[in-house]
Amino acid sequence: xxxxxxxxxxxxxxxxxxxxxxxxxxxxxxxxxxxxxxxxxxxxxxxxxxxxxxxxxxxxxxxxxxxxxxxxxxxxxxxxxxxxxxxxxxxxxxxxxxxxxxxxxxxxxxxxxxxxxxxxxxxxxxxxxxxxxxxxxxxxxxxxxxxxxxxxxxxxxxxxxxxxxxxxxxxxxxxxxxxxxxxxxxxxxxx
Amino acid sequence: xxxxxxxxxxxxxxxxxxxxxxxxxxxxxxxxxxxxxxxxxxxxxxxxxxxxxxxxxxxxxxxxxxxxxxxxxxxxxxxxxxxxxxxxxxxxxxxxxxxxxxxxxxxxxxxxxxxxxxxxxxxxxxxxxxxxxxxxxxxxxxxxxxxxxxxxxxxxxxxxxxxxxxxxxxxxxxxxxxxxxxxxxxxxxxxxxxxxxxxxxxxxxxxxxxxxxxxxxxxxxxxxxxx
Numbered sequence: 001x002x003x004x005x006x007x008x009x010x011x012x013x014x015x016x017x018x019x020x021x022x023x024x025x026x027x028x029x030x031x032x033x034x035x036x037x038x039x040x041x042x043x044x045x046x047x048x049x050x051x052x053x054x055x056x057x058x059x060x061x062x063x064x065x066x067x068x069x070x071x072x073x074x075x076x077x078x079x080x081x082x083x084x085x086x087x088x089x090x091x092x093x094x095x096x097x098x099x100x101x102x103x104x105x106x107x108x109x110x111x112x113x114x115x116x117x118x119x120x121x122x123x124x125x126x127x128x129x130x131x132x133x134x135x136x137x138x139x140x141x142x143x144x145x146x147x148x149x150x151x152x153x154x155x156x157x158x159x160x161x162x163x164x165x166x167x168x169x170x171x172x173x174x175x176x177x178x179x180x181x182x183x184x185x186x187x188x189x190x191x
Numbered sequence: 192x193x194x195x196x197x198x199x200x201x202x203x204x205x206x207x208x209x210x211x212x213x214x215x216x217x218x219x220x221x222x223x224x225x226x227x228x229x230x231x232x233x234x235x236x237x238x239x240x241x242x243x244x245x246x247x248x249x250x251x252x253x254x255x256x257x258x259x260x261x262x263x264x265x266x267x268x269x270x271x272x273x274x275x276x277x278x279x280x281x282x283x284x285x286x287x288x289x290x291x292x293x294x295x296x297x298x299x300x301x302x303x304x305x306x307x308x309x310x311x312x313x314x315x316x317x318x319x320x321x322x323x324x325x326x327x328x329x330x331x332x333x334x335x336x337x338x339x340x341x342x343x344x345x346x347x348x349x350x351x352x353x354x355x356x357x358x359x360x361x362x363x364x365x366x367x368x369x370x371x372x373x374x375x376x377x378x379x380x381x382x383x384x385x386x387x388x389x390x391x392x393x394x395x396x397x398x399x400x401x402x403x404x405x406x407x408x409x410x411x412x413x414x415x416x417x418x
Contacts, residue, residue: 032311069312090314097322099315104330106315107323133327136334143330175314182320189324190331 019049024060027071028088034155036085036170039073057086068094072174087174100175101150108147109156110182112166117179120160120167123148133190198244205245208235209259216266223269232266354402361403 023045030037046056061071070091075084090098099106111129115121123144131140148166151157156172159165176182212235219232239245249256297303 028312031313034313070314088312090312090316092315092317092320094316095318096316097318099319099323100311100313101315103319103323103326106320107327110320110323130327134331134334136331136338139330139334171313177317177320181317185317185321186324189321190328 016049019045020056020059020063023056024063024088027060027086031088031171031174034171036074036087036174039084039086042086064088065091074170074173085170085174087171089175092175092177101154101156104143105147105150108144109151109168109172110176110186112151112157113168113172113176114179114182114186116166116168118168118173120165123159123164123166126166201242201244202248205239205242205248206255208238208245209249209255211235212239213259213262216262220265220269354399357399358403358406361399362407364403 023042026041027037042056043053046053049056057071057073064071068091069088072087072089073084074087101109108126108130112121112126115125115129127137127141127144130144131137134140134143148157148159151172152159156169156175158167158169160167212232215232215235249259
C-alpha cells in the first residue's frame, strides 16, 4: 500500500509557521532525551518571531493539546525564571491508563511528590509513608529500594546517598499531575 | 533381403532402447523417486513414441509389452506422487513467510511485544497513577493476609504441640496398664469395665486416651506385644 504524504495547510506567513513547528519539534526531542527545553530559548524565539512569549506558548500549547499532549513549564523553587524548563508530556487528564514506569515505581514517585514536592526529602520519611500504607516495614523498604533504583535510572530523582536525600528532577515534576489531585487520589484509594 | 535386414536392425535397436528404458526406470524406482529424473527416460520415451514399429513390437511381443507398461505405470505414479510432494512443499514455503508475518503483526497489535521507538513522550495519566495506588493497596492487603495466615498457622502448631504433650502424658499412664486396655479396646467393649470407663470419663479425656492408645499401639505396644 502506498502512503501518500499530505502536507498540512500553511498559513500565509510560511516562515512563521515553519519556525513554530521547529520549536515544537525541538521541545519534543528534548523531552524524549530526559531534558527540558530552556524557557529562555522559547523567549528568544518569540522575540525573533515578533510575538510575545505568552502568545508563542499558548500557540504551542494549543497545538500539543490537540494531539493529547501538554506543555509544562517547570520552575524549581530556588531557580529564576530564566532557568525554567519547558517539557512536552502526555496529558494526565486523558482517560487512558498510560505510564512510563511500572505501577509500583509510579506509586512511589507519586508518594515522593506528595511528601516532598520540589524540596529534597529524607529517604526515611518516604519509607515511613510507604510503611503506613503497606503496614510492613521490611516489605516497604524492599519496595522502596527497588523503585528508587528505577527512578534514578530513569532520571526522575536525584539521590544524595551520603545525606540520604531524594529530590525530584524537572522531568518528574513535569510528568506528574497536580499534588492536590494525587493526594485526593491516594486518600480515595487507600482509605 | 535388404528390407528384412534393416527391419531386424531396427527391431534390435528398439529392443535395446526398451531395455535401457527399463533399467533407468528400475534405478529411479529403487531410489524411491528421490533422484532427479534421468533425461534418458524422457528421450527414450520420445523416441519410442515417434516410431510406429515400436508400438507394433510391443503389441506383438506381449511379454515385453506387459513389462514395459507395468513399469511405466509404476514410474508415472511415482513421478506424480513426487510432484505432489514438491507442490505441497512449495505451498508451505510460500505460506511460511506470510504466517510469520501474521504472527509478528498479531504480537505487536495485541501488545505482547512492545516496540520501543526512539522518540518517546514521557508522561503518566491520572488513571495510571490511580491504578498504581490500587496496586500498593493490594500489596498491603496481601501482606495483612500473609500475616494473619502466619499467625493462624503458628496458633495451630501451638495447639498441636499442646495436644501432643497431653497424648504423651496419657501414654505414660498407659504404659502401666497397657495389657488391660489393649484387651478392652480390642474385644471387650461391652464389658462392665468398659461401660464404666466410658461413662466415667469425659469426652475430651476419652478422645485423648484413644489417640494415646493408637499412638502407643503403633509404636510401643507392638514391641510390648512382641516381648
